[in-house]
Amino acid sequence: MTRYILLAVLISAVITYALRGMVFVLFSGDRKMPGWLERLGNVLPAAIMGVLLVYCLKGIKTDFLGTGIPGIIAAILTGIAYKWKHNTSAPTAYTITHMRIPIKWSGNRSGRKARPRSPRPEVISEIITDIL
Amino acid sequence: METRDIIKTAFIKSLPILCSYIFLGMAYGILMEEAGLHWYYSLLISLVVYTGAFQFVLTTLLSGGASLITIAITAFFMNSRQFFYSLSFVKDFNKMGRAKPYMIHSLTDETYAVNNSLDLPDEERRKVMLPLAIMCQCYWCIGAMLGGLVGQLIPFSTEGIDFCMTALFTVIFVDQWEKAKSHVPAIVGLVVSLVCLFIFGAQYFLLPSLIIVSTILVIYNGSVGGGK
Numbered sequence: 001m002t003r004y005i006l007l008a009v010l011i012s013a014v015i016t017y018a019l020r021g022m023v024f025v026l027f028s029g030d031r032k033m034p035g036w037l038e039r040l041g042n043v044l045p046a047a048i049m050g051v052l053l054v055y056c057l058k059g060i061k062t063d064f065l066g067t068g069i070p071g072i073i074a075a076i077l078t079g080i081a082y083k084w085k086h087n088t089s090a091p092t093a094y095t096i097t098h099m100r101i102p103i104k105w106s107g108n109r110s111g112r113k114a115r116p117r118s119p120r121p122e123v124i125s126e127i128i129t130d131i132l
Numbered sequence: 133m134e135t136r137d138i139i140k141t142a143f144i145k146s147l148p149i150l151c152s153y154i155f156l157g158m159a160y161g162i163l164m165e166e167a168g169l170h171w172y173y174s175l176l177i178s179l180v181v182y183t184g185a186f187q188f189v190l191t192t193l194l195s196g197g198a199s200l201i202t203i204a205i206t207a208f209f210m211n212s213r214q215f216f217y218s219l220s221f222v223k224d225f226n227k228m229g230r231a232k233p234y235m236i237h238s239l240t241d242e243t244y245a246v247n248n249s250l251d252l253p254d255e256e257r258r259k260v261m262l263p264l265a266i267m268c269q270c271y272w273c274i275g276a277m278l279g280g281l282v283g284q285l286i287p288f289s290t291e292g293i294d295f296c297m298t299a300l301f302t303v304i305f306v307d308q309w310e311k312a313k314s315h316v317p318a319i320v321g322l323v324v325s326l327v328c329l330f331i332f333g334a335q336y337f338l339l340p341s342l343i344i345v346s347t348i349l350v351i352y353n354g355s356v357g358g359g360k
Contacts (some may be wrong), residue, residue, distance in 0.1 A: 044219055046318040048217070049304055049321065
């Protein structure tokens with residue numbers, strides 16, 4: 001059993017590292033990165049942030065009303081607040097605000113087994129008061 | 133910048149990841165513990181594999197006794213996206229000397245995003261990236277260990293902590309948007325991934341999204357003659 005786990009971990013680690021490092025092996029030393037790939041690397045960050053944002057908001061597919069729409073509204077408000085005040089500690093602040101609600105609402109402190117109901121409407125109003 | 137300032141900048145930039153990784157790491161540690169895999173396995177995997185989503189899946193595979201080939205194929209498909217992340221940091225990592233192998237290892241969704249948000253001169257940016265990467269992996273490992281050791285004792289609900297990442301990504305998205313000369317890449321990223329989400333489903337849409345986005349952007353770069 002231990003041998004199986006360790007082998008599995010080793011395989012996963014090697015494959016993951018290989019994928020992360022592939023670009024560096026392909027274009028090391030004399031083999032320069034082709035222009036089109038370098039240009040792709042330059043424009044990818046903006047595009048990948050869009051993809052990751054959708055990944056965070058994937059609730060719109062799996063749980064439209066529960067986490068989807070409230071998540072989008074909260075994200076848009078975060079974006080507006082950030083654009084307005086340009087405070088880089090914003091993400092932490094908003095999440096702490098966001099976290100306070102479920103504890104207040106669920107009324108039990110026993111933890112993760114008892115899932116509180118969706119706290120989102122409250123969160124949104126808190127974010128608005130935060131901004132103002 | 134002095135070493136102290138570099139560490140300080142790295143720490144401040146790592147804060148959103150701190151709140152996310154500690155709790156996500158704990159969730160991982162708890163899941164591992166429930167699968168009968170103790171904290172030292174969580175720590176080992178967090179050290180050598182270090183990739184959020186796949187680690188969760190690996191737990192399921194391990195507890196189900198999946199074949200090594202299944203594990204290899206799953207690792208390959210779930211982590212292929214890392215290939216695209218490296219593309220943006222080839223120049224930076226190549227200039228980081230002995231830190232390069234670790235920088236490659238520590239490139240996750242979150243560190244990719246934060247590295248892109250560092251608004252510093254190139255040299256200083258590279259100096260910040262190493263401590264930042266180390267801090268992030270420490271948070272993840274500490275979280276995983278804690279989850280295994282004391283996961284059952286968490287006194288409050290951590291529901292909602294996931295919004296941390298959404299907020300961070302939103303802020304970086306706005307940053308990228310303001311910096312960009314053209315908004316086409318950002319819009320392509322949003323639209324393509326939304327379409328893919330509905331075609332492929334929440335579990336599988338990341339990789340097809342990245343492949344399609346990259347293809348479109350290569351064509352786009354060609355059509356605007358040089359891109360940049």
